[in-house]
Amino acid sequence: xxxxxxxxxxxxxxxxxxxxxxxxxxxxxxxxxxxxxxxxxxxxxxxxxxxxxxxxxxxxxxxxxxxxxxxxxxxxxxxxxxxxxxxxxxxxxxxxxxxxxxxxxxxxxxxxxxxxxxxxxxxxxxxxxxxxxxxxxxxxxxxxxxxxxxxxxxxxxxxxxxxxxxxxxxxxxxxxxxxxxxxxxxxxxxxxxxxxxxxxxxxxxxxxxxxxxxxxxxx
Amino acid sequence: xxxxxxxxxxxxxxxxxxxxxxxxxxxxxxxxxxxxxxxxxxxxxxxxxxxxxxxxxxxxxxxxxxxxxxxxxxxxxxxxxxxxxxxxxxxxxxxxxxxxxxxxxxxxxxxxxxxxxxxxxxxxxxxxxxxxxxxxxxxxxxxxxxxxxxxxxxxxxxxxxxxxxxxxxxxxxxxxxxxxxxxxxxxxxxxxxxxxxxxxxxxxxxxxxxxxxxxxxxx
Numbered sequence: 001x002x003x004x005x006x007x008x009x010x011x012x013x014x015x016x017x018x019x020x021x022x023x024x025x026x027x028x029x030x031x032x033x034x035x036x037x038x039x040x041x042x043x044x045x046x047x048x049x050x051x052x053x054x055x056x057x058x059x060x061x062x063x064x065x066x067x068x069x070x071x072x073x074x075x076x077x078x079x080x081x082x083x084x085x086x087x088x089x090x091x092x093x094x095x096x097x098x099x100x101x102x103x104x105x106x107x108x109x110x111x112x113x114x115x116x117x118x119x120x121x122x123x124x125x126x127x128x129x130x131x132x133x134x135x136x137x138x139x140x141x142x143x144x145x146x147x148x149x150x151x152x153x154x155x156x157x158x159x160x161x162x163x164x165x166x167x168x169x170x171x172x173x174x175x176x177x178x179x180x181x182x183x184x185x186x187x188x189x190x191x192x193x194x195x196x197x198x199x200x201x202x203x204x205x206x207x208x209x210x211x212x213x214x215x216x217x218x219x
Numbered sequence: 220x221x222x223x224x225x226x227x228x229x230x231x232x233x234x235x236x237x238x239x240x241x242x243x244x245x246x247x248x249x250x251x252x253x254x255x256x257x258x259x260x261x262x263x264x265x266x267x268x269x270x271x272x273x274x275x276x277x278x279x280x281x282x283x284x285x286x287x288x289x290x291x292x293x294x295x296x297x298x299x300x301x302x303x304x305x306x307x308x309x310x311x312x313x314x315x316x317x318x319x320x321x322x323x324x325x326x327x328x329x330x331x332x333x334x335x336x337x338x339x340x341x342x343x344x345x346x347x348x349x350x351x352x353x354x355x356x357x358x359x360x361x362x363x364x365x366x367x368x369x370x371x372x373x374x375x376x377x378x379x380x381x382x383x384x385x386x387x388x389x390x391x392x393x394x395x396x397x398x399x400x401x402x403x404x405x406x407x408x409x410x411x412x413x414x415x416x417x418x419x420x421x422x423x424x425x426x427x428x429x430x431x432x433x434x435x436x437x438x
Contacts, residue, residue, distance in 0.1 A: 045356065193342030
């Protein structure tokens with residue numbers, strides 16, 4: 001197919017496709033006579049994958065390249081693919097180091113869940129920095145708060161892994177692992193916002209107003 | 220205190236502080252004689268808050284400004300503050316619109332949880348785009364998968380709201396609401412990475428290797 005058809009099929013504008021090709025995020029098509037280049041089904045899938053990583057996952061171009069390189073190398077174990085995807089996703093954020101106290105508390109939380117982890121798992125620093133951010137505004141989360149988060153994380157991680165067993169080939173499994181690692185953060189973030197609206201209505205009801213009318217439009 | 224002391228107390232380099240001041244993310248200090256400017260405890264707290272939003276939350280400067288403006292206006296209800304924080308956090312990502320089919324499925328999921336929501340909640344589009352991203356790689360999540368995510372979201376949203384009741388004043392409650400909305404995404408993302416390592420070891424054990432030795436170093 002031509003690039004216009006690839007654009008239609010993938011939903012990405014032609015200028016975006018040319019950018020992906022120039023950056024090496026998508027493999028080149030086959031050169032035909034004259035100026036023409038031919039793309040196939042593999043390009044449609046790759047463009048959709050790249051958009052998922054960049055737009056839904058919010059990854060930088062550099063981080064997306066690292067994730068795609070992981071996917072394109074076929075000599076890795078599943079555990080290694082997961083680890084590489086996690087690092088690429090997490091290292092994209094600029095950050096200060098978490099405090100020792102915060103890391104210690106996250107480690108205790110992970111141990112209490114019975115999780116077998118390695119100290120270089122980027123989740124330690126990501127979660128520990130949140131505890132430092134809370135401390136900076138004078139808030140110390142209770143054990144009940146952190147236990148609720150850990151139990152929720154355990155539940156969705158098991159659902160993530162169960163989903164992988166539905167895929168027919170190792171390549172498809174690895175693809176879902178990478179995409180799921182990235183977009184799963186957005187899925188739980190989106191659902192959390194919906195659940196917040198319910199929980200807020202329960203905790204801070206506006207007296208005399210029904211739910212449908214108590215909202216003010218912020219536009 | 221001088222800016223050097225503000226830097227030490229907040230952990231932010233002086234050049235970063237000057238940038239925050241220039242961008243209006245932090246309020247000006249009090250001018251003393253000569254070139255000297257005096258900062259106080261309110262500046263330490265504000266700088267820590269800004270760092271939490273930018274670094275842990277990954278917000279852009281523009282999005283952080285919107286969140287801070289919400290915090291600085293005291294005439295809003297708690298529900299409005301939450302809504303403004305959610306919009307500021309979610310609108311920061313570039314995105315394509317979710318498909319109608321995906322939005323319909325997320326709406327059904329929210330309804331099944333009994334959540335009272337409004338259609339403009341940004342969580343709908345955020346979660347629905349994930350379903351579109353999955354569809355793009357030929358994966359359709361099962362009901363069990365989505366139910367696990369929704370149940371997890373419900374659990375952490377209740378923990379988030381319960382935490383708010385621990386704060387002594389409405390201003391402190393609003394501050395935790397805003398910070399918690401932003402950094403809570405990072406907390407569940409971090410713990411999910413830790414839980415993934417456990418779930419991966421369970422689902423894809425490497426025969427003959429103990430957990431401690433089956434990892435390859437990716438550095």
